[in-house]
Amino acid sequence: xxxxxxxxxxxxxxxxxxxxxxxxxxxxxxxxxxxxxxxxxxxxxxxxxxxxxxxxxxxxxxxxxxxxxxxxxxxxxxxxxxxxxxxxxxxxxxxxxx
Amino acid sequence: xxxxxxxxxxxxxxxxxxxxxxxxxxxxxxxxxxxxxxxxxxxxxxxxxxxxxxxxxxxxxxxxxxxxxxxxxxxxxxxxxxxxxxxxxxxxxxxxxxxxxxxxxxxxxxxxxxxxxxxxxxxxxxxxxxxxxxxxxxxxxxxxxxxxxxxxxxxxxxxxxxxxxxxxxxxx
Numbered sequence: 001x002x003x004x005x006x007x008x009x010x011x012x013x014x015x016x017x018x019x020x021x022x023x024x025x026x027x028x029x030x031x032x033x034x035x036x037x038x039x040x041x042x043x044x045x046x047x048x049x050x051x052x053x054x055x056x057x058x059x060x061x062x063x064x065x066x067x068x069x070x071x072x073x074x075x076x077x078x079x080x081x082x083x084x085x086x087x088x089x090x091x092x093x094x095x096x097x098x
Numbered sequence: 099x100x101x102x103x104x105x106x107x108x109x110x111x112x113x114x115x116x117x118x119x120x121x122x123x124x125x126x127x128x129x130x131x132x133x134x135x136x137x138x139x140x141x142x143x144x145x146x147x148x149x150x151x152x153x154x155x156x157x158x159x160x161x162x163x164x165x166x167x168x169x170x171x172x173x174x175x176x177x178x179x180x181x182x183x184x185x186x187x188x189x190x191x192x193x194x195x196x197x198x199x200x201x202x203x204x205x206x207x208x209x210x211x212x213x214x215x216x217x218x219x220x221x222x223x224x225x226x227x228x229x230x231x232x233x234x235x236x237x238x239x240x241x242x243x244x245x246x247x248x249x250x251x252x253x254x255x256x257x258x259x260x261x262x263x264x265x266x267x268x269x270x
Contacts, residue, residue: 025124025250054246055239064261093247095255096236097223098205 015075015087019045020062022092026051034076038067038089041075045091056094062086099171100242106172106230115141117170121248142166145184146253150196150260152267160196162256168227170244173252175227177219178206186219195219195269198259208269225252 014034019041020027028048032041042059046052059067061084070083078084100106109117118141131138137145143165150158163184165175180191188209195206203223210220213233220228224240225247259265 022254023247023251025127025248025254027127051246064258092254092258093251094240095203095223095225095251096240097229097234098202 015079017041017045017075018062018088019049020088020090021045021049021051022090023051032075034079035074037072037074038078039071041089042071042091045089049091051091054093058092058094060090060092062088062090099244100173100230102230102236102238102241103233104230105233106168106227108167109169109171111142111167114166114169118142118144118166118249121170121250124248125250125253142169145179147181148257148260150265150267151262152265153262156267158196158268160194160260162253164249164252165227166249170248172227172230173225173242173247174249176221176225176252176256177228178221188217188219192270193268196260197266197269198264199266201259201264204255204259206269221256223252223255225255 014031016029017032018027018029026049028045030044030048032044038059059071061067065084067084067089070078075087126134135147139145143163146162146164148160148162150160159181161179161181163177163179168175177186178195179186180194186194192208195208198204198206205222207220207222209217210232212218212231218228218231220232222229222234224236224242
């Protein structure tokens with residue numbers, strides 16, 4: 001199967017996203033819609049992981065880049081802008097310190 | 099259960115080891131200690147190699163020692179150590195500490211006073227044991243909660259600041 005056909009199939013089904021909860025390192029993978037916003041994916045991530053949002057939680061790409069400025073973007077827009085293209089996300093909680 | 103401004107109490111070694119044994123597979127995600135170059139020299143200690151990546155992509159190696167005697171009610175002890183001696187001696191081993199700037203969430207102090215006497219290296223974040231041993235103030239919602247967190251949270255918090263824009267090279 002060619003890469004373009006695979007990409008077309010993925011486009012039809014909606015992309016697989018991965019969300020890791022950094023407090024425990026638990027992770028979940030699920031199909032989303034290209035029209036889902038990042039904020040929706042973040043909310044779904046909590047549900048799939050059985051976790052609840054903590055004050056100060058942030059959504060980020062697993063490479064460490066914050067996505068907090070992009071929560072209103074859809075997965076389609078994220079792909080077009082080449083942001084977190086692997087769609088491997090993480091939820092991190094803030095720490096007190098310094 | 100952890101509380102701010104309360105002196106941590108050690109767990110029994112058997113309970114602490116059981117907690118580490120339970121949480122380790124989640125941290126490893128199907129990989130082995132050898133796969134990740136982690137070491138477990140005794141039942142309550144992990145040595146974890148970490149890499150600091152500077153703005154110019156220069157990479158520096160570090161070795162983090164986690165000790166779990168107070169775990170899971172309190173977070174693991176976390177200290178950067180000399181990779182050869184596998185201990186930390188101030189001031190000779192400052193070289194093995196990362197310089198972290200630009201965040202209020204974490205700092206690395208080469209030496210910090212412990213109330214009641216003594217000094218310690220302090221990775222100053224609410225996910226390390228030493229943070230509570232120095233009786234650091236912290237907002238209630240940031241206090242370590244073993245029902246919601248395991249030592250992966252400690253590791254994630256430290257790894258996060260070993261990248262730009264926070265990581266600025268070695269301390270010396």
